[in-house]
Amino acid sequence: MIKKIVEYILTFFCIITLNFFLPRLMPGDPFTFLSSDTGEVTVSYTEAQIEKYKSYYGLDLPLSEQYCRYVGNIFKGYLGYSIYYNEDVLVIIEKRAYWTVTLVVFSLIISSTLGTFLGSLSAWYRDKLFDRTVFMFMVMFSEIPAFLIGLLLLFIGSAWLGWFPLSGGTRPFAVFPSVIYKSADLMHHAAMPLLALVLTRFGNFYLLSRNSMLTVLSKDYMRTAKAKGLGKHRIIFGHALRNAVIPVITRAFLSLGTVFGGAVLVENVFNYPGLGKLMREAVMVRDYVLIQGIFIFVATAVLSMNLIADILTRKLDPRTN
Amino acid sequence: MQCNAASDLFTMPSRLGQYIDKPALKIENLSVSYELGSCSVTALDDISISLSKNMSLGIAGESGSGKTTLAMAVMGLLNQSTSAHGKICFNDINLQLLSEKQRSLYRWSKIAIVFQNSLDVLNPVMSVHEQIYECLIHHTKLTSRQAAEKVGLLLESVGMESAHGKYFPHQLSGGMRQRILLAMALSCEPQVLIVDEPTNALDVLSKNDIVNLISKVHKEKEFALIVISHELNTLLKLTSRLAVMYKGRILEEGPTKDVFSNPLHIYTRGLINSSPDINPYRDMWGIPGETELPVNSGCSFFPRCSQAQNTCRITTPSLESILPDRKVACNRKGIVTILKGSGISKQFGLNGKFVHACKNCSIEIRSGETAVLIGESGSGKTTLAKILSGVLDSTTGEILFDEEKIIKNSATNRKNGLQLIFQDPYSSINENFTVEQAIKEPLDILGQDSPAKKTKHLIEVIRAVQLPWDEDFRRRKCHTMSGGQRQRIAIARALIMEPKVLIADEISSMLDPSTQANILRLLKGLQNQTGFAMLYVTHDLPVAQKIADRIYVMHDGEIIEHADAQKIFTNPVHGYTKKLVAQGLIRSEN
Numbered sequence: 049m050i051k052k053i054v055e056y057i058l059t060f061f062c063i064i065t066l067n068f069f070l071p072r073l074m075p076g077d078p079f080t081f082l083s084s085d086t087g088e089v090t091v092s093y094t095e096a097q098i099e100k101y102k103s104y105y106g107l108d109l110p111l112s113e114q115y116c117r118y119v120g121n122i123f124k125g126y127l128g129y130s131i132y133y134n135e136d137v138l139v140i141i142e143k144r145a146y147w148t149v150t151l152v153v154f155s156l157i158i159s160s161t162l163g164t165f166l167g168s169l170s171a172w173y174r175d176k177l178f179d180r181t182v183f184m185f186m187v188m189f190s191e192i193p194a195f196l197i198g199l200l201l202l203f204i205g206s207a208w209l210g211w212f213p214l215s216g217g218t219r220p221f222a223v224f225p226s227v228i229y230k231s232a233d234l235m236h237h238a239a240m241p242l243l244a245l246v247l248t249r250f251g252n253f254y255l256l257s258r259n260s261m262l263t264v265l266s267k268d269y270m271r272t273a274k275a276k277g278l279g280k281h282r283i284i285f286g287h288a289l290r291n292a293v294i295p296v297i298t299r300a301f302l303s304l305g306t307v308f309g310g311a312v313l314v315e316n317v318f319n320y321p322g323l324g325k326l327m328r329e330a331v332m333v334r335d336y337v338l339i340q341g342i343f344i345f346v347a348t349a350v351l352s353m354n355l356i357a358d359i360l361t362r363k364l365d366p367r368t369n
Numbered sequence: 370m371q372c373n374a375a376s377d378l379f380t381m382p383s384r385l386g387q388y389i390d391k392p393a394l395k396i397e398n399l400s401v402s403y404e405l406g407s408c409s410v411t412a413l414d415d416i417s418i419s420l421s422k423n424m425s426l427g428i429a430g431e432s433g434s435g436k437t438t439l440a441m442a443v444m445g446l447l448n449q450s451t452s453a454h455g456k457i458c459f460n461d462i463n464l465q466l467l468s469e470k471q472r473s474l475y476r477w478s479k480i481a482i483v484f485q486n487s488l489d490v491l492n493p494v495m496s497v498h499e500q501i502y503e504c505l506i507h508h509t510k511l512t513s514r515q516a517a518e519k520v521g522l523l524l525e526s527v528g529m530e531s532a533h534g535k536y537f538p539h540q541l542s543g544g545m546r547q548r549i550l551l552a553m554a555l556s557c558e559p560q561v562l563i564v565d566e567p568t569n570a571l572d573v574l575s576k577n578d579i580v581n582l583i584s585k586v587h588k589e590k591e592f593a594l595i596v597i598s599h600e601l602n603t604l605l606k607l608t609s610r611l612a613v614m615y616k617g618r619i620l621e622e623g624p625t626k627d628v629f630s631n632p633l634h635i636y637t638r639g640l641i642n643s644s645p646d647i648n649p650y651r652d653m654w655g656i657p658g659e660t661e662l663p664v665n666s667g668c669s670f671f672p673r674c675s676q677a678q679n680t681c682r683i684t685t686p687s688l689e690s691i692l693p694d695r696k697v698a699c700n701r702k703g704i705v706t707i708l709k710g711s712g713i714s715k716q717f718g719l720n721g722k723f724v725h726a727c728k729n730c731s732i733e734i735r736s737g738e739t740a741v742l743i744g745e746s747g748s749g750k751t752t753l754a755k756i757l758s759g760v761l762d763s764t765t766g767e768i769l770f771d772e773e774k775i776i777k778n779s780a781t782n783r784k785n786g787l788q789l790i791f792q793d794p795y796s797s798i799n800e801n802f803t804v805e806q807a808i809k810e811p812l813d814i815l816g817q818d819s820p821a822k823k824t825k826h827l828i829e830v831i832r833a834v835q836l837p838w839d840e841d842f843r844r845r846k847c848h849t850m851s852g853g854q855r856q857r858i859a860i861a862r863a864l865i866m867e868p869k870v871l872i873a874d875e876i877s878s879m880l881d882p883s884t885q886a887n888i889l890r891l892l893k894g895l896q897n898q899t900g901f902a903m904l905y906v907t908h909d910l911p912v913a914q915k916i917a918d919r920i921y922v923m924h925d926g927e928i929i930e931h932a933d934a935q936k937i938f939t940n941p942v943h944g945y946t947k948k949l950v951a952q953g954l955i956r957s958e959n
Contacts, residue, residue, distance in 0.1 A: 054920030268489040275444050275484070275502050276553075288501070290494050366537040367493055 056355055063347045068118050070334040070343075072111075105131070127344060128337035131358075132330070137341035140324065145345065148322030151238065152307050155245035160300040162246070163253025164293060170254070170286075171261035171292075183258070190251025194310035198244040205240055212240045216321030226247050241311075241318045248310055249303065256299055260323035261292040294364045301357030303345065303348040391460070391636070392419040394443070394480070394561045394592040400434075400454035401617070410440040414617040414669075417688075422560065425587060425623055427608030429601060430638060431656070435617035436597045437485070440563045443595075444482055445472045456855045459561065478508040481559035483550045485566040487632060488922045490550065491538035497524075498534030501553045508557045508687030523552040527582060544575035548582070555586060562587075568603045579773050580606050602646040606630055613637045616669040619688055624696040630933060633691055635702035635737060635900075642918075648935045650914045652890075654897045661689055661775040675900020676705055676736040682887035705771070707902050708734040708787065708870050710757050713748075715926075727763070734902045734919075735868060738837040739893070741913040741934070743922035743949070744908045750906045751792075753923065753925035754874045757904065758789045771869065780870075792875040794855035798862075800848035804836075807847055808861045813837070830861040853884035860892065865901070874906045889916060914938055922946050922958060 102108045106117060127137040131264065166186075170179040189197075205212045213219070217237050224230040237249065264270065265288060273287040297338040312324030323342055362368050387404060400665040401413040421472050426434050429486040432444050441447050443457055445464060457464045459479055464472055477871060491500060498520050505516040520734050521531030527548040533541075547567060554562060554905035568576040580603055587594050587607075596607045604611060604625060611625040613636065621634040629647060634637040640658035641647050667682040668674070679699045688698040695702045704721045715727040726749045734740045744750045755761035757768055759775045770780040770787055791797040805827060812823050834857040847855060856876060865872055873892065877885035893916055896903055907913055913920060917934040922943065930943040939945045 098678040133628070189587075256627070268484065268487050272448060272484055272490055273492065274478055274480055275446055277473040277478065278503065278507050279473075282503065282507070287492055287495075291492065365494055367539045 049131075052355075052358060057353060060347070060351060062121060063113075063351075064344060065118065067340050067343045068106075068115055070135040071334075071339055093254060121342065126129070127341035130330075130335055130338045131307070132333045132335040132338065134277070137338055140326065140338065141341055141345050144321060144326045147320060148308070148311055148324060149349075150242055151245060151315075151320070151322060152304065152311050154161055154238075155242055155249060155311075156300055156307055158242070159246045159249035159297060160253045163250050164257040164289075164296050167254045167257030167263045167296075168289065168310075170258045170293065171265060172284075174262065181312050182254070186251040186254045187252075189247055190255060192248065193313070194244060195313040195317050197247050198241065198314045200246075201240050205243075213237050217321040239366050241314045244314045244317070245307060245310055249307060253296060253299070257292060257296045260295050261288065264292045265289050269293075294361065297359050297364065298357045301353045301360065304353040305346075308350070324365075330361045389767075392421045393460060394595075395419045395456070395461075396439075396443070397456040397458070397460040399439075399442060399453065399457060401438055401447060401451055401452040401453045403448065412617050413442065413453075414456070416617070416619060418612065418619075420561070420593040420595065422593055423591045423611070424597065425608040426586040427604035428597045428613040428614055429599065429611060430614035433597065433616075434614040436599075436614055437565060438617070438859045439614070440482060440565055440595070441596055441867060443480060443561075444476060445565060447468075465947045467606055477504055477554075478557040479559055480561040480563070481554040481557065482563040483547075483554045483565060483567060485569060486543060486547050486550065488538070491541075491546065493538050495537075496534065497536050497538070497541070497549050497705060501534070501549075501556050504553060504556045514660070519556070522778070523556055524549075525762075525816065526555070526586070527552040528578070535653070538918045543571055543740050544574075545579065547571065547575070547579050551579075551582065551586070555590065558590065559592055561593045561595070562827075564607075567596065568600055575787065577601070581748055583607055598647070599640075601629065601641060601644045605647075614638065618669055618698060620670065620694075621697045621698070622669070622688060622693075633695060634670075634699055635674050635704055637674060638704065638737070638918075649939065650938060650950075652893060652915055654802075654893065657898050657900075668698075676701055676707075704735045704737070707736045708732075708757065708904070709769045710753075711755065711767055711769075713756055713763045713768070714908045715752055715756060715761070716764050725926050727756065730766070732757065732904075732921055732928065732931075734904055735895055736869070737896070737900045738904055738918040739896065739905060739916050740921060741847070741917035742904060742921045742923060743908065743910065743913050745908055748923045749926040750872055750908075750923050752926075754789070754904065754906050758787055758872050760789065773952065782815070784817075784867050785869055786866065786871065787870040788866050788868040790856075790859050790863050790871065790873045790876050792878060794852055794859050795878075797854055797859055798847050800846065802847050803844050804831075804850070805843040806849060807858055808865055811862060811866050819855075826865060830864045833864060834858075834861045834891060836861070837916070853888065856880060856888055856924070857891070858944050860888070860895075864895065864899075868901050870902045870904065871896075872904045872906070876905075877912070878909070880905070885912075910949065922949065 099108070106114055110119075125138070127141070129135070130137050130140055133140055166182060173179050202214065206214045213236065217234070218230075219233055219237075224233065269285070269291075270288060273283045278286070297341050305329065308324075311322065312327055314320070315322045315324030316328055323346070327339070327342050329335075330342065396416055396418040399413055400411065402411045406408075411939070416425065416435075416439060428439065430436050436592050438447070442453055447453060447758075448739075453465065455465070459475055463473060467475075467879065491497070494884045498517075500514055501520045501523060504514075504517055505511055506513065509516070511519060520534055524531050524533055529548055529552070533549075534544070538546065551564075551567075564583060564755070567579050571579060583594075583596075584607055596604060600605050608625050611620045611623065611636075613621040613628070613634065615636050620794075621628060621632065621637045623633075628637060629641060632641055636656065639654075642651070643655045645653050656673060664820075666685065667683050668686050670790045671677050671681045674681065676699065684700050686700045688696045689702075691697050691703050709732075711731045713730045713732075714725070716723045716725055718724075721761070725847055728770045730749075730753055732740070732753070734744070742750050742753065752761065756763045758776050759780055761769070762777075768775040773779075781789065802810070808830060809823055809827050812818055812826065818826070827843075828838050834844065836854065836857050844930045847858065850858065859876070874891075877888050880888060889912065892903070895901075905913070905916060914934070919931065920934050920937045921928050921931040922937070922945065923929070924945045930937070930941065930946045931943075938950060939947065941950050
């Protein structure tokens, strides 16, 4: 276990180091960007102003010193101050993270539960019509990228049928009489992006759990369980699922990174006010501090999920100890 | 749903000897077949078994003989694609008629199984305790606390500690897993216990431990026990009765000890000959041929049987009593006695006196077996061999070959008869003959086959005795050959007549040890392939120990003792035999 933790710490350091160097290697400069915005009002900085800002953000210091400061700040919990939004990065991320985290977590829960359920059923009825039909659809779905499904849903659900809002996370400027109304509105807005994410992940979980269940069903211990005359529920849930679900759970946690990647695209399609949209905005305006902040937030989230997956696997499968 | 509980083959009188125990498990005419592509394959064919409390039945057979299918059928765990016909009755209730849910009530609580030991046989994510505990909770009325306590007791009863309950399957050794499986099967105190390959893949010590353990619990709990195994030694130790299965049919059935000491079916004998643990001295020989796809009609063992007749191709034999309490499914009523000499005496006149070379000798050789006639020089072995083959007339006595009386050379002058190989290859083969002439001579005399057929046959036998078969070699004169080569030629000459009995008179005594070993292994190999019976005459005890199924000991013209080879070597009765065994066998002593 100690070895694992050391591994995670090392990984974390690699990530923050990359995170430090990446924006510095990217072409462009926030100051030249700010000073040459394609607006009617051209704001330009003088050399002196740029120098002032550079020294304010510590960009004039040698790289090694910048790096030390950067690492120190991370451990203090300070991710910097956004150049574009003029606000503490952590505060911005915090505001936006709720949307994305909710989206990601719910989509994972729904897709893994539904996928496991359908996958297990499919395995149980192997090679029957049900299995074949579902299998074909799932293989198809699992290969379509998230933004395409998102666009499709946007066309059908929002533009064509008009059942769901075209964009946004909540109705702007609306005043809700109670929490119920508010949550209803939130759910209404989240439905389409959530569905898009669920659909992209669903096939994956379905295929995995079907496969896992098929392997488990053919194992000798399933025959043992049946020979013991146990009830059907005990056999399916106590013996089969308990084995089959291990890889599914691990995958659910491990796929957080992928789902987050999907969320970035889907949020931009639906104009959903989460981290994905924020990231795009930050990249557009070369807000390095914000980009770095988001990266660190996401990296930490993914890493901790991997750690949880590791721990859970150990808990669920005694063989890994 | 009632089963006919008439007295049956396995229903033995109880210990009181007063009444017949009602069978706990009774299988009647059970047939199971499964679909394989477009054709249906029969896995079990008309199996009837009855087993009462306290009894133990062993089921032997090669892999694929249907042993495990039978166990699965009893447990009701056959695949959905299989179809089963016949009755499986537990205490007069036909389990085959029950719904899946009703049948589950019988599983484990009434009929339990110890599955073949494999890594996956226990659920890898559940502790040992939980896996035994769930049986108790499901089938008994014990409270959770009582059940937990009982798990501990069960573990202790199979020689483990209750603390082992918190182990997971991957933390157990093979032997421990076997114990856990047994504890689990015994948890609900079943009335019928099936044990599938309990000693498979265990080391010798664990094997003995497990066998002793099963035997102990069987005595204590008095359930009906079925042991499925291909390890005959395990069956011998655990079971009182034995059924031998082949291709889904029972070929032989009887008390385990009797079946092993005197197998009635060629297949059973083959199984015994393949098991070093039954006779540790003898070389192992597997049953020739593979279990092929099912034979549609006739005897299922027909393609591999060495005494098959044309009728075996057509008639399917049923399991019938041949001896008291012994049953065999064979059209020829079990292994036939191919050569039988009774009351053979021979007197020679020598200087006006009569010398008794053979005195009232009786000998029986069964199809496919190797009998060894052992005795010192001058004991009358060769005389007896010559009389048996019809070369020499006897003063009194009768010799039957395949139930026909032998008169003069009536058994040697035909194919599928009897052939003799002599001690001295230098004088038994005409030196001026070519190899081809020497071997082909019997066929030439017989004059039945066309020249092409003869040559084809010639090449077959030359190859069988592992000599070069090119034309150059065949044209060479016999006097250019070594002793070993000449003996091979003599064997080839005997084999070309496709004999059913081969009498080999001291054939290896003039050969050096390496040639002797080669010739003996060659002969045994050929015997295993073609299935002839062999009477091997020798004075060499260690050789006899290697090859003999049955031994006749001859002394002063009399057969003083004959028995199963193992018995002669381990437990000789006659004083002379004792002496012979004590002095003749070289044992490694430090």
